[in-house]
Amino acid sequence: MESNEVVLKVENIGKDFFGNVVLKSVSFEVKKGEVIGLVGENGAGKSTLMNILFGLPVINETGGFSGNFFLNGEKAHFSSSFDALDAGIGMVHxxxxxxxxxxxxxxILLNRESVKDNFAVNIFGDRLKxxxxxxxxxxxxNAINKLDVNLDPEMIVAEMPVGHRQFTEIAREIDRSSTKLLILDEPTAVLTESEAEIMIKAAKKLAEEGMSIIFISHRLHEVLDLCDRVLVLRDGNLVFESESENTNPREIAESMVGRSISDFEHTERKKELQKDLLEVKDLWVxxxxxxxxGVNFTVKKGEIFGIGGLAGQGKLGIANGIxxxxxxxxxxxxxxxxIPLNNTKNILDLGFSFVSEDRRGxxxxxxxxxDxxxxxxxxxxxxxxxxxxxxxxxxxxxxxxIRKEALKYIDMLQIKCTSEKQFARALSGGNQQKVCLAKAFALNPEILFVSEPTRGIDVGAKELVLNALKKYNEESGITIIITSSELEELRSISDRIAIVNEGKIAGILPPSKPATDFGLLMIGESNINGEGEIK
Amino acid sequence: MKNSIIESIEKIGWPRIIIGLFLASMFVIAPFVGVSVGTSISDVLVRFTFNGVLVLSLLPMVKSGCGLNFGLQLGIISGLLGAVTSIEIGITGFLGFLIAIGVSIPFAILFGIIYGLLLNRVKGDEMVVATYVGFSVVSFMNMMWLLLPYKSPDMIWGYGGTGLRTTISVEKYWFHVLNDFLSFEIGGVYVPTGGFLFFALMCLIVWIFFKSKTGTAMTATGSNPVYASSSGVNVNKMRLVSVIISSIIAAIGILVYEQGFGFIQLYMAPLYMAFPAIAALLLGGASVGKATIANVIIGTFLFQGILTMTPSVINNIIKSDMSETIRIIVSNGMIVYALTRRKKARG
Amino acid sequence: MSMSNSEKVKKFLINNTVPILFVVLLFFAIPLSGFSPEYLANEMITRLGRNSFLVLALLIPVMAGMGMNFGIVLGAMAGEIGLIFITDWGVVGINGVFLAMIISTPIAIILGFVAGLILNAAKGREMVTGFMLGFFMNGVYQLFVLYGMGNIIPINNPKILLPRGYGIRNAIDLVNIRQAFDSFIKLKIGDISIPVFSFIIIAILCIFIVWFRKTKLGQDMRAVGQDNDIAAASGIAVKRTRILSIVISTVLACYGQIIFLQNIGTMNTYNSHEQVGTFAVAAILIGGASVAKANISNVFIGVVLFHMTFIVSPRAGKELVGQAQIGEHFRVFVSYAVIAISLALYAWRRQAAKNREIKAVLDEQNEAIENRGGSQ
Structure with a gap:
């Protein structure tokens, strides 16, 4: 039931976090009863955009945003998510x-329960209703029926299958009679295939009844099946917009990851890598x-092996598991x-070393x-x-x-600190990361796992960290397995890159392959014809 | 300038400053209300040597992340078993004291293992569980003191009674064996040299331990258990070792207390003994998650200072004994204050 | 979810391990003690009337997820202050009891509010903080009663003042109001006297609690009790709700202590409240409650089992080992040990729940591997 009535109008929305621009002048419209698919890599700006629409305080705390958005023609000012709820935006996390x-x-009715008056209300107030x-x-x-799903209203959530929990969440937003726009943030990620199908059907039914929906998902076939229109965000820009029927997964994947080739440099390795060092067979974590x-891959001695993929697909689990x-x-x-698994001490003894993605934790x-x-x-x-x-x-x-070793690395990695006795907490993110690298180097490892080495650090530190890794690899011949959400980073440093999707390796490609190929692997559209080493 | 003052105050901590000033003012007022400063200082020094080791015993568990040892009574009970066994054997003097220590250590290890295994299963709730485990063990031992087959007439109820007495004098055995060693008097101040030497020795042992590989791993475990385990450290084992060490030191601590105080107190006496020790450590600037030997020394001194000075000085001013009330408010208030301090948020 | 009968029995046994254990214990201890059934019934009725109200005061903080409120000691102190005043003024009988309640209510509200603030600051370790708060407030109470009363606060009755002219005596004879509630409506069946009015008051409180659970505030407390963050995200004022639960509990404990003391008839000014928290918590846990879940039946079953153990263990101890003292120590041990074990079990389960997420993934994986015909 699509009409011409515009429910949401987004005008030139931009946002930066202390100078780091994450959204650039994004504009689009959502009509009544329309389903919009929003697609993008991690860090493309989807979450930030949704946080702005949903009025999360984090946006105001970090300096607000530029541009405007209108709900039913009225300019929206949200200071908290409760304002957004009142204005008719529902969000399923x-x-x-x-x-x-x-x-x-x-x-479904949490904090919106139906109440009856009684004598105590006059004395103690409304909370005693x-x-x-x-x-x-x-x-x-009523709300469940609108979804047209089979959900027992008396069942306790702890005893529900995962799918029913998802329906409960959606029913909660539907019960709010004011809800006109529903944001579904990867609602099918945790569902089984059949549950996801029911979920898609329910969303379609809601749209028919006039609910507008923004559907965020990495599963392109779902997006194309459900949505009327698809929007693609990349590096904070709205780079692609199309009616679903006029596009295909390849085109979407291309716009998701496509980057100008110019900023991509990769110097081919001179010497050939031959000996197998690490062989992983059917690993579950x-x-x-x-x-x-269940992933399988082999890493050669002296290689820099990249592991990429979207968040939550399991790429981080590999290093943590080993x-x-x-x-x-x-x-x-x-x-x-x-080698025996589940024994950190043993693995460290063998000459493994690990820089965790969770730096502070x-x-x-x-x-x-x-030191x-x-x-x-x-x-x-x-x-x-x-x-x-x-x-x-x-x-x-x-x-x-200990002091000598610390000073050596402080000098080598240019760690900015007052002395080797400074607490790690007082350092900046980039310097903390250098300390983590120093910790890994101090083990003199044969094989080094590095996860998200440049997450949350500034550009200068980024380059220094990547160069340090490269140099370490070249000079000491150490094998590096680097896991990162940033494809460009992987392509600039790795000899080969494995892309993980839904817990499995979707394919292993050399960095010289076009970005689109990686993009397709990331979203599980791996039916690209036999160029890469695809399993 | 103003900022730096506030900063240094916050570094030292308000409670320490307030208590420190309070204590200093006590010493200033003392001569005017007819309290001898010399005697007061002697008292503080003596009580410092009684209690220091007990406070020190809390340190390993705080460092390993087990929190404040509200179950200190387990170590104390081990010490009491050592004490009564040594008296039963009947050897007097320093040797008797050493035997007491020797007997109590295996008990401390045994209790420590059981207690440590339990604490590893209740991570995050250690303190409230420990409190009641401590109470349970004390009340269980109440039955044991009645039933255990000790025979020494110095310890059992006379005339047909069975079981051990509530208070047993160590006068004939090892009263003041530490405190009187090399002790001297200077300007009316009695200095219990032996007590200090023994406390210093214990501190030194703990200090050296935390310089060892295991000690370093224990500190890291308390600081960030995930980091420690990703470095190949067995976190549960480190916690367990810390509990055992804490129990052993506590057992020695209560024996030191008894040789100074002159009596072994059984039955309900150890019930609340954890609280003053914990309060002293916190007063010294420790928190639920971090403590140093300096905290132990400063805290014991301040806490015992307050305990000694308030009865004599305040009583002379207002002519009534408020010391007990002040002790309750200061020590328990200190603990409540520390519990409400949030751990610094990660990140 | 359907369950077979044997599963149901198993679940019942697991959920009620503690009360069943105590029933078994009493099954042997009661005959051993040699007390007559009439005596025991009489004692039980008295003790139910005396103690139930205090134990009921624990229910609401459990609902709000704050665990066992060891801080009911604060309420008990407030009640005692009310009793000191009415004794000083010489108010007699049931009027005296009600007046004491009226005087102490604002004190209990203030103390409960302060306790609530402190427990909010100590989120995650409410129980140990509440426990220590009881000790701390005991010092403040001493300051107030032992040094303030008769000094700053006018108290004139020389019978309750210390000879030095200020401060309250260690023991106060509550002769004015002794059993004023219990004997307000008298009923005697055979040799058993029943404190009907006290039971009516307790029944009213039970009805209140049942009613309260059905209110919006009650529902909010349940929500807060399950997850602070989710409750806050839905717009519930979490901190306020938690404070309210402690205030209600403190006020109820205050009334509970007054009811308790009117039955006993004398008040140990500085000790009567000390063990209130421990005994009430022990009772409710013996009744089958846990830190996260407690209901009215736990209260009554707990009071009966706990006090029965209390009454019979000295005699049973004497019969068993020839020493009544052993039995006395045993009952103290039981109250502490029950709390220790219950708290440990609860913490243990909570830790297990944290690992459940990983375990769930593991199970799923094992299943997937098996379905494929095993890992190579």
Missing amino acids: QEFVLLPGFTATEN HLDREDMKKRAV AMPGEVVK MGLFPSRGKVLFKGEE VGLLLDEPI WNITFTAMQAHERFIVKYLGGLLKFRNDKE
């Missing part, structure tokens, strides 16, 4: 925002949010010999000095920087050696 011990009904359970159930059933479901930080299964062969001792941060792992795993007494019975820290 990627993570469930449901109370596990409440029933579907209670969740009685819940009208009967009316609540009626409203819940139970890392919540980054689940790995390093023993999350439970994993499968076979990992190092120099042809199988895993990578650093924030409240300890830099400790750099040397601790080598001290514990390899007994470096240790003085032994009584034939190794007593082992003490060698503070002098």
